[in-house]
Amino acid sequence: MIEMAVIDSPVGPLTVATRDGRACVVAFGRQAETEAAVARWSPGEPFRTVADPGGVVSALRRYFSGELDALDAIPVELHGTPFQQRVWQRLRTVPAGETASYSDIARAIGAPSAVRAVGAANGANPVAIIVPCHRIVGSGGQLTGYGGGLDRKRWLLSHESRDRILAF
Numbered sequence: 001m002i003e004m005a006v007i008d009s010p011v012g013p014l015t016v017a018t019r020d021g022r023a024c025v026v027a028f029g030r031q032a033e034t035e036a037a038v039a040r041w042s043p044g045e046p047f048r049t050v051a052d053p054g055g056v057v058s059a060l061r062r063y064f065s066g067e068l069d070a071l072d073a074i075p076v077e078l079h080g081t082p083f084q085q086r087v088w089q090r091l092r093t094v095p096a097g098e099t100a101s102y103s104d105i106a107r108a109i110g111a112p113s114a115v116r117a118v119g120a121a122n123g124a125n126p127v128a129i130i131v132p133c134h135r136i137v138g139s140g141g142q143l144t145g146y147g148g149g150l151d152r153k154r155w156l157l158s159h160e161s162r163d164r165i166l167a168f
Helices: 035-041 053-064 082-091 102-108 115-123 150-160
Strands: 002-007 014-019 022-028 047-049
Touching: 002 035, 002 053, 014 053, 022 035, 022 053, 082 102, 082 115, 102 115
Parallel strands: 002 047
Antiparallel strands: 002 014, 014 022
């Protein structure tokens, strides 16, 4: 059973989907825009709308309220190639308030020449915010593309920076 909810957040509506208690989607936008992707990963599995699938909505609310580590223990179910999954797992090790570059991630997963592939995997991340692709920046620290838009990326990084002022 796929459980879904749409919540309002400081970065706009978020659609959350879980399967067997694991977050499989956190996407910017409304539920109808997300159901097709989830159905592709779990064909024939029924959907239902619930208030707090897998406790993810509660964790996201705590995160947006300033409890920046509230998302760290959320189990995820990631659908992608083995390379994408290595990238996404590594992204989860970048703590709130810190950033890493695409080349940092490529080196960390043992593929130092795969910087562009890391960028592509980052852009294909189905579990935004929980798998913190927004924490990945260019090698000079500049903001680069983000599926949710650079304004959202800037907001998330600023939210996580606590008292630091970021010059993005």
